[in-house]
Amino acid sequence: xxxxxxxxxxxxxxxxxxxxxxxxxNVFIGENGxxxxxxxxxxxxxxxxxxxxxxxxxxLVKVFKPDDLKISRLVRKNPGDLGANIKxxxxxxxISTKFSKLTKKWDAExxxxxxxxxxxxxxxxxxxxxxxxxxxxxxxxxxxDKNNVDFDDTYVDIVTSAKIDITSGRDTTDRKxxxxxxxxxxxGKVTIEKEKFYLIxxxxxxxxEFQLVAEGIRKIALLWQLIKNGTLEKGSILFxxxxxxxxxxxxxxxxxxxxxxxxxxxxxxxxxxxxYIFAKYFEVKRKAADDVMFFSLYESxxxxxxxxxIYFKDIKKNSIVKAFxxxxxxxxxxxxxx
Amino acid sequence: MAGTIHKEENQVYQxxxxxxxxxxxxxNSLFNNTVASILSDVDxxxxxxxxxxxxxxxxxxxxxxxxxNAFVPSSDKSTLKIAxxxxxxxxxxxxxxxxxxxRYIYILEYPMGDSTTRKMIRNKIASKLPFQLQTDGxxxxxxxxxxxxxxxxxxxxxxxxxxxxxxSA
Numbered sequence: 001x002x003x004x005x006x007x008x009x010x011x012x013x014x015x016x017x018x019x020x021x022x023x024x025x026n027v028f029i030g031e032n033g034x035x036x037x038x039x040x041x042x043x044x045x046x047x048x049x050x051x052x053x054x055x056x057x058x059x060l061v062k063v064f065k066p067d068d069l070k071i072s073r074l075v076r077k078n079p080g081d082l083g084a085n086i087k088x089x090x091x092x093x094x095i096s097t098k099f100s101k102l103t104k105k106w107d108a109e110x111x112x113x114x115x116x117x118x119x120x121x122x123x124x125x126x127x128x129x130x131x132x133x134x135x136x137x138x139x140x141x142x143x144x145d146k147n148n149v150d151f152d153d154t155y156v157d158i159v160t161s162a163k164i165d166i167t168s169g170r171d172t173t174d175r176k177x178x179x180x181x182x183x184x185x186x187x188g189k190v191t192i193e194k195e196k197f198y199l200i201x202x203x204x205x206x207x208x209e210f211q212l213v214a215e216g217i218r219k220i221a222l223l224w225q226l227i228k229n230g231t232l233e234k235g236s237i238l239f240x241x242x243x244x245x246x247x248x249x250x251x252x253x254x255x256x257x258x259x260x261x262x263x264x265x266x267x268x269x270x271x272x273x274x275x276y277i278f279a280k281y282f283e284v285k286r287k288a289a290d291d292v293m294f295f296s297l298y299e300s301x302x303x304x305x306x307x308x309x310i311y312f313k314d315i316k317k318n319s320i321v322k323a324f325x326x327x328x329x330x331x332x333x334x335x336x337x338x
Numbered sequence: 339m340a341g342t343i344h345k346e347e348n349q350v351y352q353x354x355x356x357x358x359x360x361x362x363x364x365x366n367s368l369f370n371n372t373v374a375s376i377l378s379d380v381d382x383x384x385x386x387x388x389x390x391x392x393x394x395x396x397x398x399x400x401x402x403x404x405x406x407n408a409f410v411p412s413s414d415k416s417t418l419k420i421a422x423x424x425x426x427x428x429x430x431x432x433x434x435x436x437x438x439x440x441r442y443i444y445i446l447e448y449p450m451g452d453s454t455t456r457k458m459i460r461n462k463i464a465s466k467l468p469f470q471l472q473t474d475g476x477x478x479x480x481x482x483x484x485x486x487x488x489x490x491x492x493x494x495x496x497x498x499x500x501x502x503x504x505x506s507a
Contacts, residue, residue: 276454284450313452321454328457335461336469 001090001123001235002268003043009085010076012038015303021270024263024291027279027312028272031319034297035304036272038064040127040239041154043270046088046095047125047237048157052117057097057108062153071108072101076303093119124236126161126226129154130245132218134162134197135210154241162222163192165229174265175227178258182224185251186217190225197221215246223258234266244275256281260290276320283312341384345507350400351490352507353393359385365427377426378419380442384502389441389483390431391499394423397447397490411448412459420444421466428481439483442467443499446487453492460487 002023008014013035028036045063049056057071066073075084083100095116099108133140133151137159143149144156171179183189188199188208197210199221210218226232243255256278259269273279279294286292296307298317309315341358345351355361365379382393398409410416424442431440444463446456468481488496490504 280452280454313450321452324454325457328454328461332457332461332464335465 001120001237003047003088003090003237005087005089006039006043007085007087007089008039008042010078010082011042011084011086012074012076013299013304014038015076015078017304017306019295019306019308021268022291022293023268024293025259025269025271025282026293026295027282028270028295028297029274029279029315029318029320030297030304031299034299036297037130037241039297040241040270040272042086043088043237044125044127044154044239046116047120047123049095049113050117050120050123050125052121056095056110056113056116057099058106059153060097060108061106065150065152069106071099071106072103075099075101090120122235124231124233125239126158126231126236127154127239128158128219128222128226128241128243130242131155132215132222132246133158134222135213135218137162137195137197137210139195158222161231162190162197162225162229163195164231171228174261178227178261179224181254181258182220182227185254186221186224188221190221190228216248216251219243219245219247220251220255223255227262232262232267237268237270238262239270241272242274243271244273244278249277252277253281253285256285260285260287260292263290263292274320276324279312279320341502344382346381346395346397348397348400348402349507350402351395351397351504353382353395353502353504355382355384355502357501358391359387361385365430368430369426377429378423380423380427383427383431385436385438386498386501388438389498390436390438391502392424392427392431392440392442393445394420394443395445397445399447399449399451407449409448411446411451412455412462417459417463418466420463424467424482424485439480441483441498442485443493444485444487445490445493445504447489451489453489456487456489456492460485463487 003021005018005020007018009016013033028039030036041063045059046056048054048059061069061071064074081101083098085098087094087096093112093116095113096111097108133155140159141156144151186199188201191198191200198207199210199213200207232238244252263269282292294309294312294315296315296317297304307315307317341355341361343356344353344361344363361382361384363382365383369375369377369379380392380394384391396411446459464485467485472481493499494503
């Protein structure tokens with residue numbers, strides 16, 4: 001099960017944009033405000049809507065969290081006051097939604113939701129948000145429900161994803177291999193007790209609450225947990241927003257290798273990143289049979305557009321490379337004594 | 339104009355210096371025959387309206403490259419070699435009496451290369467070239483005016499070098 005394409009019209013920063021995806025790893029780059037996170041949140045909302053108890057339009061609102069939960073606030077400001085149109089297409093079905101400035105609350109029109117639920121009902125999808133949240137997991141869902149804190153659904157959902165166990169039986173060889181690699185970095189196993197996450201150290205079995213673990217390590221521990229509990233299996237989809245945040249660069253090649261392995265085992269992955277090292281490692285570590293595609297989102301007079309290339313180095317509008325090159329040029333000029 | 343079209347050693351690409359004042363690819367054989375190759379040579383030297391260009395070309399992206407991953411252009415060994423090529427070629431070109439500013443261009447193509455890695459390599463090699471040296475008060479003339487590391491595409495689109503296009507042979 002994979003997502004093939006998205007079509008977006010008049011939604012936040014997008015005027016009209018169609019993007020075809022790879023069934024493997026899709027890496028989004030672009031400056032702040034070019035909608036990288038919005039695209040992956042849209043796709044995530046559609047993936048979650050395969051569940052009968054989740055409505056696509058309600059999920060959009062809970063993931064984007066516009067004021068007063070008004071979906072009309074997500075319509076892009078345009079002179080003709082045209083409404084927003086979103087369509088997400090997979091191999092066997094498509095789901096779409098339409099709403100305008102006049103749409104009440106979160107009641108957008110949704111099309112083909114039943115077929116989408118029927119064809120993709122078994123799909124597991126996970127969104128790892130940019131800020132690490134498991135350390136604040138205790139009672140998060142209840143606090144959000146009571147409106148005591150204002151986290152969007154990606155934060156609530158990841159806590160749930162991390163807690164559940166949907167494995168059947170013992171760890172497969174592949175799973176054991178991944179867990180061993182990640183455990184070398186975290187130096188411990190994840191466990192949950194009374195709704196709180198801990199890291200259990202080998203040897204003395206010391207139990208360390210997540211709040212006391214370094215943020216970068218918590219992220220890798222989360223990946224460990226999602227692999228352990230069966231969330232990232234063949235046919236599932238992973239969305240990861242800014243995976244590089246708080247990670248020691250020395251661990252980035254391990255994470256990239258892990259994601260490539262997951263892709264080889266049938267997980268479709270969408271990543272939004274600002275990091276040269278992260279993006280470049282996909283290029284360096286990929287093998288000929290790996291499916292990796294880069295998408296650069298950039299502003300234009302007709303809203304945000306997308307440049308797509310199988311090679312990071314061949315992307316022309318590359319904001320990451322632009323920033324790194326500017327620094328390297330300054331270093332160079334300084335060394336020349338100018 | 340008396341420049342020439344030169345083919346590189348693998349015969350895959352050619353460098354069209356026909357609109358240069360003169361050009362040469364003879365340094366390698368000259369150094370082999372006269373100084374037992376203890377001097378290292380750049381592939382091409384050419385005179386333009388404003389400069390003397392020292393051009394070194396390395397390409398492990400071609401189909402016939404025997405082991406492209408063995409070539410590590412950012413390594414200490416590789417970057418030193420590129421620096422030496424300038425110094426050694428400079429002796430000869432200086433002795434020929436060529437007075438225009440000397441620009442050194444390293445044209446580099448390799449599988450993982452991008453503009454950022456080329457700039458990193460540029461910065462590493464530049465620290466070994468005489469930019470800082472020539473600020474010494476006793477030196478009377480500029481030794482090097484610029485150093486760049488460019489892909490074939492970047493060379494062909496550069497306003498200074500596009501008149502001397504690189505194309506398939």
